[in-house]
Amino acid sequence: MISDQGIAIKFVLVILLYVFVSGDEEVRCIERERDALLSFKNGLIDAEFDDLSSWQNNECCAWNGVECSNATGHVIALKVNGVVVKDSGKMAYSLLELHHLKYLDLSVNDFGCIPIPESIGSMKQLQHLTIEESNLCGSVPPQLGNLTNLRILDLSHNFLSSISSFTLGSVLESLEVLKLSYNKLNGSIPDLKAFPSLKELHLGKNNFTGSIPLSIGHLSKLQLLYLSFNSLEGLVPLSIGQLSELQDLDLSYNSLAGVISESHFIKLIKLKSLDLSFNPLLILEIAPDWSPPFCCLSSLYLTRCNVGPYFPKWIRSQTNLSILDLRDAKIRDEVPRWLWSTSNLLKSLYLSDNLISGTIPNLSSTSILSMDVSYNQFSGPIPLFPANATDILLSGNMFSGSISSICQTIHGHLEYIDLSNNLLAGDVPNCWKNIPNLHSLNLANNSFSGEIPASLGTLHNLGALQMHGNELCGELPYTLRLCQALQMIDVGGNKLTGEIPTWIGQLYKLQILNLRGNKLHGEIPLQICNLTSIKVLDMSINNLSSIIPDCFNSFTVLASKDSTFFDLFLFDPIYIINEKKHNGYSSFQWKGKESEFWDNLALLKLIDFSSNRLTGNIPKSFCTLRGLISLNLSRNSLKGYIILDIGNMEVLDSLDLSHNQLYGKIPTSLAEIHNLGFLDLSNNNFSGKIPTSTQLQSFNVSSYAENDGLCGDPLPKCPGDSLRPSTPNPEENMNEKDGINFSFMQEVGISMAFGFIFGFWGVIGSFIWKKSWRIAFFNLLDAAGDWFYVRIVVFVSKWR
Template sequence: MESEREALRSFKSGLVDEHGILSSWRSDECCEWDGAECSNTTGHVITLQLSYLPLRGNLINLRSLDLSYNQLNGSVPLSIGQLSELEDLDLSHNFLEGLVSESHFIKLDKLKTLDLSFNSFLHIAIDWSPPFQLSRVSLAGCNVGPYFPKWIRTQTNLSSLDLSDADITDEAPKWLWSMSTLEQVVIAGNQISGTIPNLSSTSILYMDLCFNQFSGPIPLFPANASNILLIGNMFSGSISSIFETRHDHLRVLVLSNNQLSGEVPNRWEKLPNLYSLNLAYNNFSGEIPSSFGNLLNVVALHMHGNNLSSELPYNLKLCQELRLIDVGGNKLTGEIPTWIGQMHNMQFLNLRGNKLHGSIPPEVCHLTNIQVLDLSINNLFSIIPDCFNNFTVLASKKTTNYLDPFLFAPTYPYSTIVNKHYGYSSFQWKGKESECEENLNLLKLIDFSSNRLIGNIPKSFSYMKGLKSLNLSRNSLTGYIIPDIGKLEMLDSLDLSHNQFSGQIPTSLAEIYSLGFLDLSNNNLSGKIPTGTQLQSFKASTYAGKDGLCGDPLPKCPEDILKPSPIWGET
């Protein structure tokens, strides 16, 4: 291809070939050039092998150098500092080590962007005098600390700063908040302390201070801010100051895992375009505000682990874009509202650990996109509605409809924190209390445990072939375990313990080869445990309780105990 030929010749023009080694590159047949290797099927040049040739680079006019996402090791060469025309330098996501200081940037007075992030053995000097004025710098995942780098203060044109996971244990300097051009500040995942001043007159649009030790009240932020992330600090007091100004551009407000208290203000019309709200794991009390109904664009609402009371507000049904509601771990009362079935985009509904009573309304089965439905640890008293064949996503073994990871541990444009626990949800997983981690977006779960549910397991449960966790334990369910339970072939966790199930364990259960956790204890089951590698691999406690069950891993069944062979000749 002509475009490939010209690109390679352009590359050659930047090399010093004193001995004419690449003279063959004058021909039009690239595959015959020295050092070039072509694909046998496409004819395109796929590899250049020039490492053995005595060539030198002539890069004095280089403006952009991107060597990110390789496996480079060793130290950053001082010769980079001679590239006087360089404007963009990206060495991120490598294995570089050693000290980086002003000696690496001697002639880089035109440098505008610097990205050395995720080189965990790279040490960055704290105090020096750079020759450049950067607009963007990312040192995430480097060894910057323990002190906040003083040289950042000299960057009067800086608009984006990322120092996340940089081992800083210092107090945030006051000059940081007065940098007039700063629009994005990401310093998450350190142990930075201090209080945040009034930021309403600054240029900060995006602020990620997650997982630090900031304290004091929630700061005022600019009216045009778009993302405020303050997870995992020690902020305290009320959040009423947020509503002193209308924030038409605010999309993400995440204040979870702090020490915030008081009632949640009923003034959410001041944040009309909010997309994701997380107030989980604080000390909020009182009612869930009815003005949440003004958040017509909200997709995720996290209120888990507070002291909220009263009922779910009726106005919440106006938020038709909601895909996640997590109000577990509060003191909510009343019944599960029937209007919940009108939330047709709902993927994750967690009402766990409240004081809800009444029945499971059949309208719940209108949530065809549901993937996580947790109604456990309440006071629900009813049969389970037999309509779970409506759950089309849980019926599918495909992964295309899985929960958007953004709803749990979102990756924002400027944040470099990865695989962090955002503390969004708490649930039962494999018999233990677990918390939401980055893989929750892969989960398909139903948990109705610890209620007062009665009746049988609905036959429609067998339609949920994509279900990964089912927990119906600690209820008053009766009847048989449905014979078709083996159709739940993706199950990883099944807990039916502490009920009143009777009859035999269905043989189809042995066909769920993915099963990693099983608890059938404390029921009225009887007969032989079906033979199969999977069911015999669990401990005897899995089947403990009444003495009706037998067979490996329990004692043998009477019919399997061999009688003594008769002595030859006896009658």
């Protein structure tokens, strides 16, 4: 009798022999399924990855994206990406022939905004269905509820608009992962009791409304819950605190309200990431001595929640924190000393927009790489940072003293420094070669003095240089021409001298140039017209003289009146830290007032040459700037007419030509700028009647004041208005008809030319044509010559 041990050994040998033999056999494609795949291919256009090029021979199990069972040869997995669906009906019908399909991935395709085919609900063997980012529209069909073996369903990054509770019925008890984020799903979140196996629920970036269903607490196996970026409101249910397996909880960017207490976390012992940010009506009422059930949070986001007024002490227990975000959390407290040593893993610390006070110690031995404590009440010197830090944002505080300590460390990874709006003073250090990868430097609104250091020219990746509102002197360093990545130079409000350098025209990526409020002199260089990408050009409040160069037709960005979605991202120096945009701010003259521009700075289109000593005419090329929003040429010595085609500047919102020596009539095309919200033509020599339009008559009298020859609404009526229609100026009509606008000196020159032609050549031509006139003229000249000779001789004799 064979022993049990012998039977077991023989059984193992038989299995191994089967595996060895079957491993040598090539899996054969089943003809019916091969035909179905070829029919499926005929409904597609392989546009992206060219994976379907291998679908040619008879062995479909060797085709790209196709996997067959080693035991049966049936197709069990299909992955097709990067195609355009030209016949959805044929595609869906062909898939039904794959009766053993368990894995179907049709992500990153273009379905042409069709609904999900209802026939997919007949593929009962499916365990994994992914149709992510495939341009699907319409509703999620209830037939998907028939897929009782489904464990993973991913329909994210589409344009799906609705989903019914029947779709998510108890036929889906095996579902473990449900991803519907980045769609347009609306209505309430369906009841969730029917998912006892669910581990991941992704519903973020939709349009869900209403409250979080209480049934969320029945998902006892849930590990990840993402409901961010919806319009959810109401209270956060206490049942969330029963999810003992939960690791990631994200309820950010909603309109949730009410109190979050210790009860919401009572069983969340495995919680690693918590994000309640951007729910401004959410209040955290946590006892100061609370000991959370979780110990190992790696990330905590409470931005714009009501956390304060005191700094939450329970954070001290989280020794694994890597990211701490308490921006705008209504904290009015002194920063606790333990914060800087709570976690050896802390890499990102964001405390901006609170009222936190205190000092910051030496951080060079910490793990902090990115820190934003802007707009608080921190004081003391600028701390030292680790050598591998990437972002240092300390603006809007009371830091004081020198920043020479920045020279003590080589920061090879540092990209963004913002020390603006503090009490810092002294020279700007000349050690920027130690920070070779710096992208943005903002030292604005401090008390820095001395010259702008030449070592800034070593920063070849520098995109934004903001130093306005200091006491800097000297000239712009010549080395800045080497910073070819510069898109923004803002050095307004200093004491810079010298002329505007011609090399500024070599910075071809420059979009914002602010030289406002300095002591610059000389002329505006012609090279400025090489800045084809310029959007903001401010040279106001200086001592610039001479004429304005007439070459603005080269400003291609300002020539476009359409602001596209791309414009939002055109300005690279805008940097993002945890979805908070920073591009500092700049101050400009806007509609007659000093205005600050923050996140909208990248969309501003402005030219300001005001308060200088500029002469000559208004350049005609201004009329090509169809996208310009604000033009200020006031307080100069400009002469001549307003350019007749000024109406081409269709989106102009602010126009200031006041305090010049301009004359003539206001061109009728100015009335065609329907967006004009601010106009100042005062203190000039304009004459004639103000053109009639809804726009020009809506401005105050002060917009036209101190122009003695100007009349018409809103000023007093012109003489004779009640008796007869106003008589147009013949000279202006002639110029408008010809499309020409001459200055006074140009008109004098033209008159002299015509006088010479008709006077001189008229006489000479007559002498040539008639001989008797010629003889009489020269006899007269001889007689006159003799008379002058006698008179001179007599005069000389008497004088002697």
